Amino acid sequence: MKFTVSQSSLMRALSVVAKGMGTNSTLPILSGVYIRAEGGQLEFQTNNLTISIRHLIPANVEEPGETVVSGKVLTNIVKNLSDSAVTFEGTPHSVTISCEKSTFRLNALSAADWSAFPELAPDRTIELPSDLLSRMVDKVYRVTSKETTRPILQGILLTVEDNTIRLVATDSFRLAVCDSSVEAAPGEQFRAIVAGSVFHDVLSMPSMTDTISIGTTESQVVFSFGTTTFVTRRIEGSFPDYKTLLPPTCSTAVTIDVAAFAAALKRVSVIAQQNASVRLDIDADGGIVRLSASSPDQGESSETMVCDIEGQSLAIAVNYHYALDCVNAVSGTETMRLELQGSTQPGIFKSNGSINYLYLLMPVRL
Numbered sequence: 001m002k003f004t005v006s007q008s009s010l011m012r013a014l015s016v017v018a019k020g021m022g023t024n025s026t027l028p029i030l031s032g033v034y035i036r037a038e039g040g041q042l043e044f045q046t047n048n049l050t051i052s053i054r055h056l057i058p059a060n061v062e063e064p065g066e067t068v069v070s071g072k073v074l075t076n077i078v079k080n081l082s083d084s085a086v087t088f089e090g091t092p093h094s095v096t097i098s099c100e101k102s103t104f105r106l107n108a109l110s111a112a113d114w115s116a117f118p119e120l121a122p123d124r125t126i127e128l129p130s131d132l133l134s135r136m137v138d139k140v141y142r143v144t145s146k147e148t149t150r151p152i153l154q155g156i157l158l159t160v161e162d163n164t165i166r167l168v169a170t171d172s173f174r175l176a177v178c179d180s181s182v183e184a185a186p187g188e189q190f191r192a193i194v195a196g197s198v199f200h201d202v203l204s205m206p207s208m209t210d211t212i213s214i215g216t217t218e219s220q221v222v223f224s225f226g227t228t229t230f231v232t233r234r235i236e237g238s239f240p241d242y243k244t245l246l247p248p249t250c251s252t253a254v255t256i257d258v259a260a261f262a263a264a265l266k267r268v269s270v271i272a273q274q275n276a277s278v279r280l281d282i283d284a285d286g287g288i289v290r291l292s293a294s295s296p297d298q299g300e301s302s303e304t305m306v307c308d309i310e311g312q313s314l315a316i317a318v319n320y321h322y323a324l325d326c327v328n329a330v331s332g333t334e335t336m337r338l339e340l341q342g343s344t345q346p347g348i349f350k351s352n353g354s355i356n357y358l359y360l361l362m363p364v365r366l
């Protein structure tokens with residue numbers, strides 16, 4: 001095997017497949033990157049038993065061949081090379097890498113032991129604008145659960161129906177829903193549950209194109225864009241029926257300036273380091289919302305905001321970490337609406353625009 005490729009192109013390819021490299025695996029080959037040179041192109045593959053990634057780039061191939069080398073070591077080498085031509089020469093047991101005056105020899109693993117990339121025929125496929133999907137995933141993926149005991153809550157529910165794309169995530173303490181219009185074929189429907197961290201990683205890849213194709217099989221989800229294919233396990237199970245949590249009306253509605261609320265929340269929560277709750281006292285008659293926090297060790301803090309309030313006065317306490325996640329998700333929006341039923345009922349934040357956003361937050365004890 002012998003080929004030459006630019007350092008920048010090689011570094012970009014390694015960054016694309018990096019998420020598929022195993023980190024703490026007892027099988028050394030799972031920490032490696034498979035490279036095949038043939039027909040004027042290089043094929044890179046990684047596989048950590050959870051996800052498989054394949055990416056193709058053009059190269060000057062003098063002798064075809066394949067090899068597997070340590071992904072971490074190769075990445076560290078390439079990122080420290082100058083932006084020049086990099087030449088690989090491989091034997092069954094080693095690979096020599098040269099760039100200008102630098103030379104490295106890496107021990108290679110047997111390419112024959114590498115698992116073939118899964119060739120899947122999805123039952124259902126949909127093509128979506130990647131920029132829109134990325135912005136929507138950014139709004140909900142932090143709401144997915146970190147607990148491994150309930151895998152379904154680690155996922156994002158993706159549905160496409162009636163020209164509307166919708167993403168839903170929950171960790172049982174909060175719920176995030178966002179939707180937007182999308183052009184789809186008449187009657188086209190799509191539904192899948194994808195791990196939140198995986199969804200975010202895919203859409204953050206440097207090889208992302210204007211559109212992304214998402215397909216599902218009985219047990220896998222396949223993302224395809226440009227010369228990149230990303231395969232991950234499909235999360236099985238029934239996603240919680242979140243629509244039953246959304247009340248049809250509210251007793252109090254507050255129109256909030258997003259930037260002002262974010263700044264006030266950050267200032268008040270400085271005191272709430274051990275007790276992560278911030279109290280919101282809503283004075284409908286005075287048109288004022290008072291944010292406050294207290295700590296037995298640190299003291300107290302409070303700040304008032306002038307808001308447009310409809311309905312009754314009431315008080316509610318929320319986890320400020322969760323409230324900040326909501327505020328960050330709607331950053332760039334001028335106002336949002338907070339709808340409340342009572343002190344012990346969930347609060348619902350809403351923001352409308354090209355992407356409609358709803359964030360339901362369970363209260364904490366006052």
